[in-house]
Each structure stands twice: as C-alpha cells, then as structure tokens.
Amino acid sequence: MEAIDLIFWILALVTCGSAVVVALSPKLIHSVFALFFALLGVAGLYAALGADFLAAAQVIVYIGGILVLLIFGVMLTNRIGQSHLPNELTHGVSGSILAALVLVAVLRFAGAWRDSGDPAWARTYRSDEVSQLAKTERIPAVKNTTMTLGVHLLTTYVVPFEVASVVLLVAMIGAASIARKEVD
Amino acid sequence: MQPVTASVGAPDLKDRLDVLLTYLPSFLSSHGEIVSAVFLLIVALAVLLGVSVYVCLAVWLERKISADMQDRLGPMRVGWHGVVQMLVDPVKLALKEDLCPGAADRPFFMLAPFVVLAASFATFAVMPFSAAFILADLDIGVLYVASVGAGVLVGLVMAGWASNNKWALFSAIRTIAMLVSYEIPVGLSIVTVVMMVGSLSTQKIVLAQLSDAGMAGWHLFRFPPVFMVSFLVFFIAGLAEVNRTPFDLAEADSELVAGFHTEYSGMRWSFFFLAEYADMLIVSMLGTVLYLGGWAPLTVTRPLTIDFWVFWGMAALLAWYLHWLWTRIYLPRGEYGLIVVQTAILIAIALALLVVPSLAWFLIKSLALIFVMMWLRWTLPRPRIDQLMYLCWKVLIPVAFVNLFVVGVMRLYWR
Amino acid sequence: MQYVEDIFRTLLTCAQGMRITMRHLLFTDNITVQYPDHKRVLPERFRGVLHADSTKCTGCTLCARACPVNCIIIEFEGKGKDRRVARFEIDISTCMWCGLCVEACRESAIETTLEYEISCYVQDDMRLKFGLGPKKEQLPAERAEPPAPQAPSSGQTGGPSTPPESPGGSAPGGQQP
Known part of the structure; x- marks a missing residue:
C-alpha cells in the first residue's frame, strides 16, 4: 500500500462519514457543519487526483460561498435550535434500488468494466509509470x-x-x- | 520541498540555507519515499514551531509596543522587561481548565478551535521563505491561500454557533458578513498581481519581482500609483480578513464580551489566539510575496541604486534614533541593559542578513507589515458595522475594480 | 467630489493618527512607573489619608458636620469641663478625599497626609481611630460583642433539642423523622 492509497482511504472515509452525518443528523446545523467536512474531503480527493485547481475552486465556491450562505441562512432563521428534522426513512427499498442502479450506470459509463482490469482513472501510478504513460499519452500530463x-x-x-x-x-x-x- | 530551478539565476545569492535545502531533498529522496516524507514532516514541524515561537514573540511585542504608544510600561515583572512573559503565557494557558458550557453543542464546540488552527497553519505550506525553502510550490499557490481561508471562516462560525451564547452568535454573524464581503477586494487586488505575473504560484510571483534593480522590481512600484493603490486595498481588506482591530467587530470586547471565543478557555482559547496571530503573519507574508518582492533581497552593496539609498538611509535614521534614545533616555537612567539588548538585536539582524539573506529579507519585510498592523491597531478606533460595509462595498471594491481594469489595459499595451 | 474627498480625508486622518502614535512610541517617555519599586513624587498639597492630631482637637465637630459623606464619627464623654473626645473615627472606606473637613477645622487638627496605600485585610482597619481617653480599650470590647450572641442564636435555629456543636448538619437532621 503506497502513501497515496492511505491518503485516499482517509479522505474517502472523511467524505462518506460526513455525508452520512449530513443525511442522518436530526439537527440542521450539524448537517451543515458535517457538509463542510464532506466538501473538504471531496476537495482532497480532487487534489489527490492531481486536479489542484479544481480542488481549490471546490473549496472556494462550495465552502467559502455556498456553505457559508447555508450557515448564514440557518443562523438568521428564528429558533432553529428547537426545530427537529424528521429524518425517517421513506421509500427505503425503492430508493436503495434506484441509487444502486444509478451507481452501476455511472460506473459503467465511466468505464469500470470496459477493459479487463482497472480503468485508467481508478489506478494509482508510481511516478516512473506516470512519466512512461505521459510519453505514450495514455494519460494526459497533469502538470x-x-x-x-x-x-x-x-x-x-x-x-x-x-x-x-x-x-x-x-x-x-x-x-x-x-x-x-x-x-x- | 521543490527546488526552483529558476533561482539559480538569482543575483549573487549566497544563501547557505538555500544551498542546503536545494540539495538535501534530492539527496534524501534517493534513499526512498519514507526518508523524504520524514524530512518533509520535520520541515513542516519546524515551520509550525517557528510560527508558534513567532506568536509568543508577537504577543509580547504587541503588549510592549501598545504600552509604549500609550506611554505605559507594559509587562515588566516576568524576566527582564517582561521577556519571559512570552514563555509564561502559553504555560498558563496550558494549565487552565478546559471548560465546555453545559448547553453548548459539545462535539462542534470541541472541534472548532482545531478547524481554525488547521486552516490557518495549512496556509504556510505555500509560503516561499526562500528560493528553496517552500513546503509545496503549488501551481495554484495564491488561490490555495484564498481557499484555505474559507476554513478559518467556517471554524469561527462553528465556534460562534456551538458556544450557544448570544454574544458568540452575534460575532459569528458579523464574522460571516465581514469575511464574505472583504474576500472580494482581497481577491481583486490579488488578481492584479496575478495578471502581471501570469501565474498563481507564490514562488513564480516572487521570481517575477527578482531583478538586479532590487526594490524597483517590486510590484509595489510597478506602474505607480496603480499597484500602490492595489497594495493599500489588499492591506486594508486583509486587516479585516484577520479580524484585526480597526475591523475587529467580530470580537469587539466592548460590545460582544469576546465574540466567538467568549466561552472558550485554556488551550482551546489559545488556539484561537494562535490562529489570529498566524493569520496576521499570513496576510503580511502574502502582502510581501505579492507586492514587496518576497524573499528577493535588496541590492544594498551596489552603490547609487535606489535600494542602496533606501537601505542605508534607513540604517542611518535608525542609528540616529538609537543614539538619541541612548543619550537622552537610557544613559541618564543608567539602563545599560536596554542598550546592550538593542545592539544585540541589530547584530543578530545583520548576521541573519549575511547568513540566510533571502529568509531574513522575507521575515524582515513580513514583520515590518505586522508592525504596521499593530501600529494601526493602537491608533484607529473601531468603525460601526455599516461603516465597515460602506468601506468594503462602496470604496474598496470599486477602487479594486478600477485598478483591475487599469492593470489589464497596461498589461495589454505596455508589457 | 464628496466621495473622493472623503477617501482622501480618511487616509489623511489615519496618517495623522499614526504619526501621533509613532511619536509616542519613539520620542515620548513613559509617564507610568513600575509602582511598588518606583513611586511618583507627590505634590505637596496631595489629598491623601486624613490624620487627626488629637492634642490639637477641641472636639468642636465642625469637621464631622462639614463631611458630605459622614465618614467622621466623634463621640464625647463627661460633662462641662470634663467633656472630652472619647471616640474619633474616620472611615476612609467612605471618605471621598474632598478635604472639606480640613478647611472646616479651626485648630488645623485634621490634615491630609501624603499616604495613599490604604489597602488592608480587614474592613475594620479602614476605620482610623484617633480618639484619646481613659476608656480607649472599650472600643475593641464593643466590637467583640456582636459575634458573641450570634453563636447561641444559630444553635437555637437548628432546633431546641439538637446540641449546638453540630452547626451545619442540623437542618437535614430535622427532616429525618
């Protein structure tokens, strides 16, 4: 396991864990703050993929802009602390099936099973491999x-x-x- | 740690630190990923430690400077002229009880100081301390600084909300309103510089200002007075971004007790404090990088250049002032210790300029900006919130836009 | 144009303010002193703690009447020619240092001193006692009296049957039956 794998798993854990809190938290403000960590994790994933500008833009736009507006809205709402969000699971089975279908479709179009083995984006490359691939132009140079x-x-x-x-x-x-x- | 190849062409740069840092990473990375990772970690921790030491020093200096500006003495008890105060303060804070109010939102209350601290310390990764001494020379350096700043904002708001205190909540609302507004003039004035350089990388921005002419190459003196106005806008808005006193409405102690950190104590409180002073350093360093040539040294040894006159003129002024101080104030009172210490500080600065010129120049320029921040803090009163918004939306932003337009036109036709 | 003028005036006044603070930083000496080590030389007519010279005092009570906050207490004993001041107290925790008593005194018996360090551990030390007389030791006895009746009274509130040596635990003990 290389360092980048470890970083990926940490980021993925942070993102997914925070996303679960966003969905399930009974308090609105907790959801908003958990969204902060989820967005941060996504930005980290972008950075780990070499899309540094996208990561920074993600943080500026989503955290610096949208999330802050959300927080502002929550704060200006009267008695937000007392309100309780109904978080019951409705349409559990059909929703799960739909979500699974969407996931399969996304993975299919992203090319997960197109070739044998992992697609280009799902692999982590060693540095010598990257330079080799950049020469043969199978992956674009991310510089x-x-x-x-x-x-x-x-x-x-x-x-x-x-x-x-x-x-x-x-x-x-x-x-x-x-x-x-x-x-x- | 990425050695910058372009720095080889820097004029007479006999920087021992840079030589070391240029060859060390390649030497270490030949011994494998782990070794270079450990090395990177050590350098990062050194930067963190340096920043913490700076914070302790800055707190003491601020207390002394403010005292002197108000004709007071300031801390005098702990150590010689209160110097040990900077060690005692953190110890005191570490020993204090870590309180959490019963009605507070416990997990986020506990988390908020770490978010703020992590976000402000993360910014130092792209600060070019010298040609080689930069933790990560990102392509998006300046953008990275701006984006990580959003983390500070969220952390402060988290603290303000989780405290479950009306003062803290007011402060959080003010923080958002202020920081969201003032990010625009800061961004616009950064963009003017980025347009000149054509890169977001902090290191490239510094290298663009590196020239034989020294100071004349700084962005501050490019197309006068366009970039001076740009610098002014950046500095004023930066002051607001870090909640410093003319714009410290978020922690206005006469209105909001202490703002978002009203309910905090002990180490968690000190994290906010640490982050505030680290943010000051970030704004100063960013201003230095963008406008004051970063680590680019002044060409003080070549006679008859602007740098020569400025540097030695200031040195002469300093010498005259110290002479005045010693003969008029210190010697009649028999305060020989102060004379010795001031001489020692001057010698230390001179030595630093000889041994690690680029790092020393960078720190001197940044600390000079920090001094200006302290100076402003003890000069200006706090504006009302509507005046604050007026300043941002009706003065700084229009000025910054006009500037941006002018720089765009200049860039098209003159360079 | 008002707008541009305002901006320039703001910058100008900021610069003026900064010049003032810089002048104080560089060229003005500190006016405060490191207090217990250095003390400022007081002016001659500094109004510090009052001092009453009981050899000069005639007991005319003009000072007590002049006092706006009634911090001077004078009591007498004896009649006619034996009349003398038995108690002369100045409560400096009440005193507001106006000096009216000094002006009222015809014999210059009450005066202000240069003393200003008046913090103390017991509030009673704030009452400066200048009274002369044979029954001077009566004063501490008076003071000792009030605590004495308190001890039995607190025992009584606890209940008639409970012994007085359990001071705090008597109230829950009453609830037990």
Whole structure:
C-alpha cells in the first residue's frame, strides 16, 4: 500500500462519514457543519487526483460561498435550535434500488468494466509509470492544470463561460432588485 | 520541498540555507519515499514551531509596543522587561481548565478551535521563505491561500454557533458578513498581481519581482500609483480578513464580551489566539510575496541604486534614533541593559542578513507589515458595522475594480 | 467630489493618527512607573489619608458636620469641663478625599497626609481611630460583642433539642423523622 492509497482511504472515509452525518443528523446545523467536512474531503480527493485547481475552486465556491450562505441562512432563521428534522426513512427499498442502479450506470459509463482490469482513472501510478504513460499519452500530463484550464476556458469554451457569467450577473441583479426597498 | 530551478539565476545569492535545502531533498529522496516524507514532516514541524515561537514573540511585542504608544510600561515583572512573559503565557494557558458550557453543542464546540488552527497553519505550506525553502510550490499557490481561508471562516462560525451564547452568535454573524464581503477586494487586488505575473504560484510571483534593480522590481512600484493603490486595498481588506482591530467587530470586547471565543478557555482559547496571530503573519507574508518582492533581497552593496539609498538611509535614521534614545533616555537612567539588548538585536539582524539573506529579507519585510498592523491597531478606533460595509462595498471594491481594469489595459499595451 | 474627498480625508486622518502614535512610541517617555519599586513624587498639597492630631482637637465637630459623606464619627464623654473626645473615627472606606473637613477645622487638627496605600485585610482597619481617653480599650470590647450572641442564636435555629456543636448538619437532621 503506497502513501497515496492511505491518503485516499482517509479522505474517502472523511467524505462518506460526513455525508452520512449530513443525511442522518436530526439537527440542521450539524448537517451543515458535517457538509463542510464532506466538501473538504471531496476537495482532497480532487487534489489527490492531481486536479489542484479544481480542488481549490471546490473549496472556494462550495465552502467559502455556498456553505457559508447555508450557515448564514440557518443562523438568521428564528429558533432553529428547537426545530427537529424528521429524518425517517421513506421509500427505503425503492430508493436503495434506484441509487444502486444509478451507481452501476455511472460506473459503467465511466468505464469500470470496459477493459479487463482497472480503468485508467481508478489506478494509482508510481511516478516512473506516470512519466512512461505521459510519453505514450495514455494519460494526459497533469502538470499545470491551471494554465490548461484557463486557455480552454478562454478559447474553446469561451461562449459557455461567458453565458454562465451573464446568467450569474442576471441572477445577482435580480436578487438585488428583489431585496431592494422601494424608495419614493 | 521543490527546488526552483529558476533561482539559480538569482543575483549573487549566497544563501547557505538555500544551498542546503536545494540539495538535501534530492539527496534524501534517493534513499526512498519514507526518508523524504520524514524530512518533509520535520520541515513542516519546524515551520509550525517557528510560527508558534513567532506568536509568543508577537504577543509580547504587541503588549510592549501598545504600552509604549500609550506611554505605559507594559509587562515588566516576568524576566527582564517582561521577556519571559512570552514563555509564561502559553504555560498558563496550558494549565487552565478546559471548560465546555453545559448547553453548548459539545462535539462542534470541541472541534472548532482545531478547524481554525488547521486552516490557518495549512496556509504556510505555500509560503516561499526562500528560493528553496517552500513546503509545496503549488501551481495554484495564491488561490490555495484564498481557499484555505474559507476554513478559518467556517471554524469561527462553528465556534460562534456551538458556544450557544448570544454574544458568540452575534460575532459569528458579523464574522460571516465581514469575511464574505472583504474576500472580494482581497481577491481583486490579488488578481492584479496575478495578471502581471501570469501565474498563481507564490514562488513564480516572487521570481517575477527578482531583478538586479532590487526594490524597483517590486510590484509595489510597478506602474505607480496603480499597484500602490492595489497594495493599500489588499492591506486594508486583509486587516479585516484577520479580524484585526480597526475591523475587529467580530470580537469587539466592548460590545460582544469576546465574540466567538467568549466561552472558550485554556488551550482551546489559545488556539484561537494562535490562529489570529498566524493569520496576521499570513496576510503580511502574502502582502510581501505579492507586492514587496518576497524573499528577493535588496541590492544594498551596489552603490547609487535606489535600494542602496533606501537601505542605508534607513540604517542611518535608525542609528540616529538609537543614539538619541541612548543619550537622552537610557544613559541618564543608567539602563545599560536596554542598550546592550538593542545592539544585540541589530547584530543578530545583520548576521541573519549575511547568513540566510533571502529568509531574513522575507521575515524582515513580513514583520515590518505586522508592525504596521499593530501600529494601526493602537491608533484607529473601531468603525460601526455599516461603516465597515460602506468601506468594503462602496470604496474598496470599486477602487479594486478600477485598478483591475487599469492593470489589464497596461498589461495589454505596455508589457 | 464628496466621495473622493472623503477617501482622501480618511487616509489623511489615519496618517495623522499614526504619526501621533509613532511619536509616542519613539520620542515620548513613559509617564507610568513600575509602582511598588518606583513611586511618583507627590505634590505637596496631595489629598491623601486624613490624620487627626488629637492634642490639637477641641472636639468642636465642625469637621464631622462639614463631611458630605459622614465618614467622621466623634463621640464625647463627661460633662462641662470634663467633656472630652472619647471616640474619633474616620472611615476612609467612605471618605471621598474632598478635604472639606480640613478647611472646616479651626485648630488645623485634621490634615491630609501624603499616604495613599490604604489597602488592608480587614474592613475594620479602614476605620482610623484617633480618639484619646481613659476608656480607649472599650472600643475593641464593643466590637467583640456582636459575634458573641450570634453563636447561641444559630444553635437555637437548628432546633431546641439538637446540641449546638453540630452547626451545619442540623437542618437535614430535622427532616429525618
């Protein structure tokens, strides 16, 4: 077992454990704080896969932005401490079957059984293997993902990028105009 | 530990530490993964230890500086001029009882200080202490600093909520409102620098400022006054980010007892304290890296450069001040000890500049910024929360946006 | 433009404030002293603890009347020419150091001193006693009296049958039957 395996298992444990707390905790605020650790674990997994920019963006957007907004919402809610979330399991069997089906589908499309043996993304490579593979271009070199991402965002994918920013801007202006007090 | 190849071209860099740190990792990694991992761990622990020592020193210095600014004496009892205070304080905190209020949210109450501390200490991983002394030269260095800062925010809010105390809760709400707002000007002013360099890596940002001209290569003096304004915005917003006094509404002791750490005691309380001073250091170091050339040394030995005049001018000013202090204050009172200590500190700084120039320059620049933070703390009163928001949304952010635009135009046509 | 002007004024006033603090840091000497080791030289007319010279005191009670907080207690004994001050007490925990008593005194018998370290372990030490007279030892006896009746009274509340030597445990003992 290499060091990266150990790191992966720790991160996976943190992520899944926190996710279970998010789903099952009777207190809303506990769910929110557990979500923090789950998102952090996901960011760690990204980083372990070499997607460092994605990991940082994940932390900034999901923890620095969305999670904080969630906490803010919870805090501004009156008497949130007394409210009790009904966490009963409903549609247990059908839900489990659906979830299992989705998992199988995702794994299938991700190529889990496409070839014999593990798919490229599910294996951990030793450093000499990585350089070997990078030469034969079976896996892309993960060096400097930031630059690649930036170049792609502003050349190949510039239209979706701009559309997304316009959508966000519209949402922001809309929120501001809704929140604004009428001034005579 | 990744030796930076570009640093070989650095001008007359006879840094023993760098030489050691450049060759040691490759030497150690030839002995296997475990050895280099242990080495990395040791260096990381050394950085943690260094930061802890800095915190103790900074607390004592802050007490002395604030006392002197208010014409008081400050701590005098423990040791010579209260120096041992910096050892006694942590011991006292370690011995205090670790209380948890009965109505508190126990698991998160216990966890929060560790989240805050871990998040602020994690930032030091990307700080370039010298050409080779950087724990992880990430491609996304500056972004990493900004993202890990979110952990501090969540930790503070966790503490504020879990305390189950109205002051702590108010403080948590203020913390969120403040930190979310002030992250924008900080980010925008960081982006101006990143646009100039074309990289997020802290080490590359420092290397971009490394030149024979020394100080003239700093980003601070690029396109004056654009980057000076950018630095000002960064510094003011950074001050708010770390809850320092003109902007310490989250722990406003005259209104909220102590804010989010009202209910904490002992070691857990000291973790917040440690994190606060570590955050100060982070903002100072980031400011140094982004605008003040990081570990890039001043070219003090080459005559008739700007650096030469600035450095020796400041040295002359310091010498004049010390002379004034000794002849007017210390000698009439017979306080020879102070003279000896001040001389020893100067000699120590000079030695550090000779032996580990880049590390010493980095620390001197960062500590100078920390001094400015302390100076501001004991000068300015605390604004109201609406004034705070006005400052952020109506002053800093527009200014930062204008700056960003100007830098973009400059970058297109001039470089 | 007001907006730009405000920004510049903010920066300017911050710089002014910083200049002041820096001046105090660098060039102004400390005005506080390390207290028990060094003490400040007090001005001559410093109003410290009051002192009454009982050889000069005529017992006119002008000082007690002048006192706004009634911290001076003067009692007499004897009649006519034998009349003398039996008790002259100043409660300095009540005294507010106004010095009106000093101005009222015609004989300059009561004066302020330069003494200001008045902390003590027992509250009664705050009552400065200047009274002269043959029955001076009566004062401690008066003081000793009040605690004496307390001991039997606490025994009585515990119950008539319980012996007085069990002070604390008498209340739960009463609930047992």
